[in-house]
Amino acid sequence: MTNVPLMPMATAVWLVENTTLTFKQIAKFCNLHEVEVQGIADGEVAKGIMAYNPIISGQLTKEEIERSSSDESKDLQIKNTDIKISSEDKKVKKYIPLSKRQDKPDSALWLIKNHSLLKDSQIAKLVGVTKGSVTSIKNKSYWNYNNLSPKDPVALGIFSQKDLVEAIEKAERRIKREKKEKERAKKTREVSNNE
Numbered sequence: 001m002t003n004v005p006l007m008p009m010a011t012a013v014w015l016v017e018n019t020t021l022t023f024k025q026i027a028k029f030c031n032l033h034e035v036e037v038q039g040i041a042d043g044e045v046a047k048g049i050m051a052y053n054p055i056i057s058g059q060l061t062k063e064e065i066e067r068s069s070s071d072e073s074k075d076l077q078i079k080n081t082d083i084k085i086s087s088e089d090k091k092v093k094k095y096i097p098l099s100k101r102q103d104k105p106d107s108a109l110w111l112i113k114n115h116s117l118l119k120d121s122q123i124a125k126l127v128g129v130t131k132g133s134v135t136s137i138k139n140k141s142y143w144n145y146n147n148l149s150p151k152d153p154v155a156l157g158i159f160s161q162k163d164l165v166e167a168i169e170k171a172e173r174r175i176k177r178e179k180k181e182k183e184r185a186k187k188t189r190e191v192s193n194n195e
Contacts, residue, residue: 006052008032019069025068029076
């Protein structure tokens with residue numbers, strides 16, 4: 001069988017525990033031997049394996065299980081092999097090797113010099129250092145400031161060009177918003193002074 005469910009042994013455990021399917025049907029669906037499925041049912045195989053529900057992952061439907069349960073000659077058909085593990089796109093922190101960790105303060109210095117409109121917190125988030133480190137680099141009080149040399153973080157692979165562009169656009173929106181708020185406050189003061 002080419003379409004094997006995600007975690008076949010755990011899926012077989014769930015099917016044995018929660019359905020009336022035959023061992024042969026479960027074995028064929030999970031690409032296991034019938035004796036292995038029998039062992040799962042007897043508690044001799046797959047001890048300690050957590051059951052995995054194929055309905056939740058979208059690999060099977062209740063209707064498909066019911067259809068196969070009522071007719072032993074029908075094999076289970078996998079619905080979807082492209083499993084979406086998470087419903088939202090989570091940003092995964094990229095691992096930075098030890099050899100490149102010194103590049104983080106260098107990258108922060110580069111951002112401070114080349115993109116002064118970015119807030120310290122934005123630089124810290126992009127580079128992966130603390131806000132205090134960014135502030136100390138900016139104030140030239142960083143413990144290793146004399147040994148820092150500005151390096152482009154995109155070229156070093158610390159974050160992508162897209163991340164940088166998004167941060168700059170966010171900073172530009174913030175500056176425009178702050179400018180409008182100042183103008184509004186100034187007009188309010190002028191109106192109250194004229195009254």
